Amino acid sequence: MQLIFLGTASCYPTAHRGVSCTALRLDDGNVWIFDCGEGSQVQIQKSSVLPGKIKKIFITHLHGDHLFGLPGLVCTLGCQVQDRKEPFILDIYGPLGLRRYLRESLKLSVSPLPFKYKVHELVPFDFKGTLFESQEWQIAVGSLHPQEELGDTIYEKQGVWNVMLENNISVYAGPLVHRIPCFGYVVKESPSPGALNVLQLKKEGVPPGPLYKQIKDGHPIALPSGKIIIPEEVLGPPKPGRCITILGDTCDSSALKDIAINSDVLVHEATLEESMKDKAIEHGHSTPVMAVSFAESIAAKKLILFHFSQRYKRDTGEAGEDGDNNTSVNILHKEAELECNKRNFICDIMLAEDLLEIDVKRPVPK
Incomplete structure (x- = not known):
C-alpha cells in the first residue's frame, strides 16, 4: 500500500499547497481518496495517481476545504472511464448531507456521467451525543441524478460506523470533535496466511x-x-495486516482510540503550533502535541502530520500567510518530536508535503 498526499493545507489552496486530499493506493493498484478539497483533480494530475484507478472516495466532513473538489473530480473521472467495457460504480462515503450536496451540484450544472455512483451516508451524533437531526442535514429528497443509485444509510453501532468490507479490507469510522459533524476513517487489512513449507x-x-x-x-x-x-x-506464522488511520479536522480524537489501536500509520491534523492551542481548539483543530498524545494512546508506529495553517511556509523561502519568513512548518515537526521525547514515546514523526508518497509495509510477524 502507498499513501499519496495530494493536499496538505487547511482553509484554502495556494500555489504551494493544496487543501485536504489523500490517496491510498492498494496492492492491486486501485485507489481510494480521502477528502477532496478544492483543486484536488489538479493535484491528482500532478501525482502518480491514475484517475481511472479511483474506486472509492471517503469524505470526513462537509467543510469546503475537504469537499469542494468532489463534483469536479467526479466529472473528471467520467472522462477516464467512459470507454470501459465492464460496469463501474463509484462508491462515495461521508456524513449526512453529502448525498444532497453532490446530487444538487451535478443536477444544477447539468453534468452527465458515463458511470453510476452511490453516496453512502454516515448518520453522525450531534453535540449532545444523540443522532444528528438538523433539518438542514437531512437525507436528500426528490429525484436522483440520472446516474445515481441510492446508497446505504449507515448508523453507528456502539460508537463505531462499520463503513464497508471488501475482499480483505475493512473500513471503520469514528466521531471527531469539530465545529460540524466529522469522522476519522480506519482502514484495516486482515492477516494473510504464512508462507508454505x-x-x-x-x-x-x-x-x-x-x-x-x-x-x-x-x-x-x-x-x-x-x-x-x-x-x-x-504454514508459517500469519502475516499481520496493515492498519491506517486517516482523520478529519479534530480537537479531540479520543473516540477513535479503540478502533485505531496499533495503527501502523496515523494521519493527524496539526493546524497550529502549541502556543496557539486555545485558538486551535476554538476552531476545532489540533496542535502537534495533541496529535502526539493521541498517537501514544493508540500506540501508532508512524505519525504523519498534515492540514497545516497557511501561516506556515515550507523550507523553500516563500513567506507564510502573515508574510513572516520565520514561520517555518518545521516548528510543528520539532514540537511533535519534543513531545515524543518528553513522553518516552517511540514514534516515527513526519510532516506531509503535497505529492509526498509513503510506502506502508506489512508489519513483521512477532
Whole structure:
C-alpha cells in the first residue's frame, strides 16, 4: 500500500499547497481518496495517481476545504472511464448531507456521467451525543441524478460506523470533535496466511498445484495414503495486516482510540503550533502535541502530520500567510518530536508535503 498526499493545507489552496486530499493506493493498484478539497483533480494530475484507478472516495466532513473538489473530480473521472467495457460504480462515503450536496451540484450544472455512483451516508451524533437531526442535514429528497443509485444509510453501532468490507479490507469510522459533524476513517487489512513449507509438502509427496492453494486457503488436504495434512503443520506464522488511520479536522480524537489501536500509520491534523492551542481548539483543530498524545494512546508506529495553517511556509523561502519568513512548518515537526521525547514515546514523526508518497509495509510477524 502507498499513501499519496495530494493536499496538505487547511482553509484554502495556494500555489504551494493544496487543501485536504489523500490517496491510498492498494496492492492491486486501485485507489481510494480521502477528502477532496478544492483543486484536488489538479493535484491528482500532478501525482502518480491514475484517475481511472479511483474506486472509492471517503469524505470526513462537509467543510469546503475537504469537499469542494468532489463534483469536479467526479466529472473528471467520467472522462477516464467512459470507454470501459465492464460496469463501474463509484462508491462515495461521508456524513449526512453529502448525498444532497453532490446530487444538487451535478443536477444544477447539468453534468452527465458515463458511470453510476452511490453516496453512502454516515448518520453522525450531534453535540449532545444523540443522532444528528438538523433539518438542514437531512437525507436528500426528490429525484436522483440520472446516474445515481441510492446508497446505504449507515448508523453507528456502539460508537463505531462499520463503513464497508471488501475482499480483505475493512473500513471503520469514528466521531471527531469539530465545529460540524466529522469522522476519522480506519482502514484495516486482515492477516494473510504464512508462507508454505514447500520442502515439508514435497517430503509428504504433495506436488505443486491446486493442493497448495487449498492448504494456503486454510483447508486440510488428504493424501492417497490416507494421511491428513492440516494447514498449521505446513504454514508459517500469519502475516499481520496493515492498519491506517486517516482523520478529519479534530480537537479531540479520543473516540477513535479503540478502533485505531496499533495503527501502523496515523494521519493527524496539526493546524497550529502549541502556543496557539486555545485558538486551535476554538476552531476545532489540533496542535502537534495533541496529535502526539493521541498517537501514544493508540500506540501508532508512524505519525504523519498534515492540514497545516497557511501561516506556515515550507523550507523553500516563500513567506507564510502573515508574510513572516520565520514561520517555518518545521516548528510543528520539532514540537511533535519534543513531545515524543518528553513522553518516552517511540514514534516515527513526519510532516506531509503535497505529492509526498509513503510506502506502508506489512508489519513483521512477532
